[in-house]
Amino acid sequence: MADVELIIDHLATIATVDARGSFVVHRDGAIAIDNGRIVAIGSRESIVASHDARNGIDATGMSAIPGLVDCHTHAVWAGSRIDEFDRRAQGQGYEEIAAAGGGIRSSVAAVRAASDDELAAGAARRLAAMRRLGTTTAEVKSGYGLDARSEAAMLRAAHAGAALADVRVLGTCLALHALPPEMPSAAAYVQVAIEEILPACRELATAADVFLERGAFSAEECRPFLVAARALGLALRIHGDQFSECGAIALAAELGAASVDHLEQTGADGVALLAASGVAGVCLPLCALYLDLPMPPARALADAGGAIVLATDFNPGSAPCDSLLTAINLACTRLRLSCAEALAAATAAPAAVLGIKSHVGRLVAGFAADVVLVDDPDWRAACYHLGEVPARVLVGGRG
Amino acid sequence: MADVELIIDHLATIATVDARGSFVVHRDGAIAIDNGRIVAIGSRESIVASHDARNGIDATGMSAIPGLVDCHTHAVWAGSRIDEFDRRAQGQGYEEIAAAGGGIRSSVAAVRAASDDELAAGAARRLAAMRRLGTTTAEVKSGYGLDARSEAAMLRAAHAGAALADVRVLGTCLALHALPPEMPSAAAYVQVAIEEILPACRELATAADVFLERGAFSAEECRPFLVAARALGLALRIHGDQFSECGAIALAAELGAASVDHLEQTGADGVALLAASGVAGVCLPLCALYLDLPMPPARALADAGGAIVLATDFNPGSAPCDSLLTAINLACTRLRLSCAEALAAATAAPAAVLGIKSHVGRLVAGFAADVVLVDDPDWRAACYHLGEVPARVLVGGRG
Numbered sequence: 001m002a003d004v005e006l007i008i009d010h011l012a013t014i015a016t017v018d019a020r021g022s023f024v025v026h027r028d029g030a031i032a033i034d035n036g037r038i039v040a041i042g043s044r045e046s047i048v049a050s051h052d053a054r055n056g057i058d059a060t061g062m063s064a065i066p067g068l069v070d071c072h073t074h075a076v077w078a079g080s081r082i083d084e085f086d087r088r089a090q091g092q093g094y095e096e097i098a099a100a101g102g103g104i105r106s107s108v109a110a111v112r113a114a115s116d117d118e119l120a121a122g123a124a125r126r127l128a129a130m131r132r133l134g135t136t137t138a139e140v141k142s143g144y145g146l147d148a149r150s151e152a153a154m155l156r157a158a159h160a161g162a163a164l165a166d167v168r169v170l171g172t173c174l175a176l177h178a179l180p181p182e183m184p185s186a187a188a189y190v191q192v193a194i195e196e197i198l199p200a201c202r203e204l205a206t207a208a209d210v211f212l213e214r215g216a217f218s219a220e221e222c223r224p225f226l227v228a229a230r231a232l233g234l235a236l237r238i239h240g241d242q243f244s245e246c247g248a249i250a251l252a253a254e255l256g257a258a259s260v261d262h263l264e265q266t267g268a269d270g271v272a273l274l275a276a277s278g279v280a281g282v283c284l285p286l287c288a289l290y291l292d293l294p295m296p297p298a299r300a301l302a303d304a305g306g307a308i309v310l311a312t313d314f315n316p317g318s319a320p321c322d323s324l325l326t327a328i329n330l331a332c333t334r335l336r337l338s339c340a341e342a343l344a345a346a347t348a349a350p351a352a353v354l355g356i357k358s359h360v361g362r363l364v365a366g367f368a369a370d371v372v373l374v375d376d377p378d379w380r381a382a383c384y385h386l387g388e389v390p391a392r393v394l395v396g397g398r399g
Numbered sequence: 400m401a402d403v404e405l406i407i408d409h410l411a412t413i414a415t416v417d418a419r420g421s422f423v424v425h426r427d428g429a430i431a432i433d434n435g436r437i438v439a440i441g442s443r444e445s446i447v448a449s450h451d452a453r454n455g456i457d458a459t460g461m462s463a464i465p466g467l468v469d470c471h472t473h474a475v476w477a478g479s480r481i482d483e484f485d486r487r488a489q490g491q492g493y494e495e496i497a498a499a500g501g502g503i504r505s506s507v508a509a510v511r512a513a514s515d516d517e518l519a520a521g522a523a524r525r526l527a528a529m530r531r532l533g534t535t536t537a538e539v540k541s542g543y544g545l546d547a548r549s550e551a552a553m554l555r556a557a558h559a560g561a562a563l564a565d566v567r568v569l570g571t572c573l574a575l576h577a578l579p580p581e582m583p584s585a586a587a588y589v590q591v592a593i594e595e596i597l598p599a600c601r602e603l604a605t606a607a608d609v610f611l612e613r614g615a616f617s618a619e620e621c622r623p624f625l626v627a628a629r630a631l632g633l634a635l636r637i638h639g640d641q642f643s644e645c646g647a648i649a650l651a652a653e654l655g656a657a658s659v660d661h662l663e664q665t666g667a668d669g670v671a672l673l674a675a676s677g678v679a680g681v682c683l684p685l686c687a688l689y690l691d692l693p694m695p696p697a698r699a700l701a702d703a704g705g706a707i708v709l710a711t712d713f714n715p716g717s718a719p720c721d722s723l724l725t726a727i728n729l730a731c732t733r734l735r736l737s738c739a740e741a742l743a744a745a746t747a748a749p750a751a752v753l754g755i756k757s758h759v760g761r762l763v764a765g766f767a768a769d770v771v772l773v774d775d776p777d778w779r780a781a782c783y784h785l786g787e788v789p790a791r792v793l794v795g796g797r798g
Contacts (some may be wrong), residue, residue, distance in 0.1 A: 089732070333487075334691060338488050383484070385479045387786065
């Protein structure tokens with residue numbers, strides 16, 4: 001008999017990607033947890049027979065899925081963009097609002113004016129809400145600071161918020177999100193981003209990201225920044241094909257990026273190139289819903305053998321939604337993913353994008369004990385019920 | 400000084416349709432409540448100066464909107480249709496699944512097999528979840544029983560659940576939802592519905608409803624049932640134009656129905672006829688989202704002067720979502736309604752459909768104290784944030 005801290009017992013179903021990468025569903029199961037990690041998982045009879053637990057959770061009538069991994073968020077911000085939302089509802093376009101000084105630039109002004117405490121408090125509040133909705137690991141991007149001090153402040157706020165909310169957080173330096181108002185040209189700003197912002201963010205981030213889009217940055221402007229980031233050991237991400245195809249997938253393949261994110265406008269050639277490249281395609285159906293864009297071609301990408309990933313894009317402008325479960329629901333209703341495909345795309349697959357797939361994103365012995373309990377014997381209730389609030393969410397066995 | 404039970408004070412904004420039918424926003428406001436009703440509403444200075452309250456809610460930094468009125472739900476059911484959801488995600492059609500014995504008929508078998516206690520417990524659980532998400536009044540339909548005993552049992556369960564969850568509930572007899580398997584023909588079932596089901600539901604319902612659709616019931620089959628219901632004093636509702644235009648709007652205009660609900664396939668002629676008829680158009684964007692149908696023409700109907708209403712269609716098959724706030728969000732992002740239009744369409748307008756507009760659905764002196772507190776100084780946060788969970792929800796001043 002092994003002594004363990006906690007057993008979650010009587011689980012009607014447990015759904016996860018297993019150690020080999022196959023999707024499995026255990027029935028009548030249990031999970032033994034010690035020291036923040038899963039010690040054993042499978043049939044409850046075998047686990048209860050071989051483990052003595054100091055604490056227990058009776059999950060009769062419930063299911064377990066891995067803690068959700070939201071690999072694309074902008075969850076640190078200041079100010080309000082609710083008025084912009086209402087104007088969009090009345091017919092103004094997102095790019096039109098951005099051109100008139102709204103959009104990302106209004107968030108930049110608010111973030112630069114905010115104190116570190118304000119930024120951290122906002123991040124903590126949002127991450128706590130995400131945790132209640134099942135997200136146990138979140139990537140958080142900078143990108144509303146656009147100078148070395150404010151970009152680093154955003155990432156510090158993300159980590160401070162993570163500690164307060166007890167969520168795993170990885171930072172991404174999104175210096176090339178928009179051209180800051182004080183900069184004369186994109187070329188001049190790219191130099192600042194390389195020489196000042198990347199070094200200031202190096203210890204706070206595991207990846208670098210760019211907004212490769214008409215009206216934002218071109219592939220030629222993004223390349224030197226991404227090359228510099230890679231030289232610092234950062235993984236590479238690219239926002240691409242949201243409003244137009246501007247070469248994001250080709251650049252990602254060239255540089256060995258971890259992902260291209262958005263893909264609302266990606267055509268058949270882009271799908272084929274992305275699938276062949278091994279670069280993951282991060283689909284953000286909530287953003288497509290908010291902006292009334294075409295849905296990303298997740299089904300085609302999956303059928304072509306590409307790596308499909310789901311994320312919220314949680315941000316104040318184009319996706320003020322903190323629920324990855326909602327994105328999973330949309331994946332089933334609008335992207336034609338099965339429940340199993342959608343769950344894998346929100347757990348094991350994003351853990352791979354974030355470089356943490358060896359210990360996060362699966363309910364497997366040795367992995368972090370990040371578990372979402374769903375109040376239904378069928379784990380697919382998590383996908384089916386729009387607005388589902390999990391019964392309980394554990395991070396490292398806590399919660 | 401008037402003595403009152405409760406003052407909600409320091410509200411940054413209060414948004415409501417007022418007594419005259421205009422949309423208003425009070426700033427720096429308060430609400431005085433006594434005996435379950437609103438006694439006074441407006442600027443906090445005047446209200447605090449003239450009322451002594453035994454209890455107070457400090458709503459600093461928050462906003463108030465009227466309790467939401469969800470006028471189209473099927474919130475009483477039994478069994479699970481999650482597997483059907485997963486099959487639809489993988490490409491099967493809703494009508495195809497229905498033709499194969501799934502869909503509504505599978506819910507009918509489960510409801511007929513359920514005990515009264517099971518039905519009431521399910522209703523209470525769902526209504527409590529709806530209340531947490533801001534719904535203070537809900538219409539609940541029968542329609543999974545399809546015989547006198549089971550249809551009445553569903554409506555009794557709705558009222559029992561309402562008492563347990565402390566939500567206002569109005570019942571609707573939806574006998575003509577599907578042809579029950581034991582019935583030889585639609586004509587024979589219409590007779591049973593008129594002679595047995597309507598009398599059994601008369602005391603439990605304020606309205607009667609029909610599913611007027613190809614594969615369900617024709618206008619000619621619906622007419623005698625609706626005429627009989629009207630003779631019993633019930634208001635009339637019609638599910639129409641969901642998959643095809645089959646004459647629902649014309650029948651509603653002919654009979655003076657309260658609403659036509661769905662409208663996903665309604666063309667320009669239908670919009671014009673509905674607007675001219677005075678019959679309300681109930682839009683169900685969650686159902687359109689789940690089934691990947693066109694969104695209902697809410698903008699065109701509003702521009703034509705029609706009465707637009709929003710509801711969830713909460714049901715286990717085509718809209719397993721209990722959040723009217725989510726429908727409001729979709730109305731802003733997909734139906735091109737402003738925040739003010741969407742809020743009115745989920746409060747005052749559905750109260751009119753349900754025949755309770757004299758005392759429910761507005762924050763106005765004399766009305767029921769059904770109030771949703773939103774944790775943002777801008778009331779439009781309720782529309783903007785997909786997945787918003789209100790800070791507090793009061794029904795008759797309770798909660």
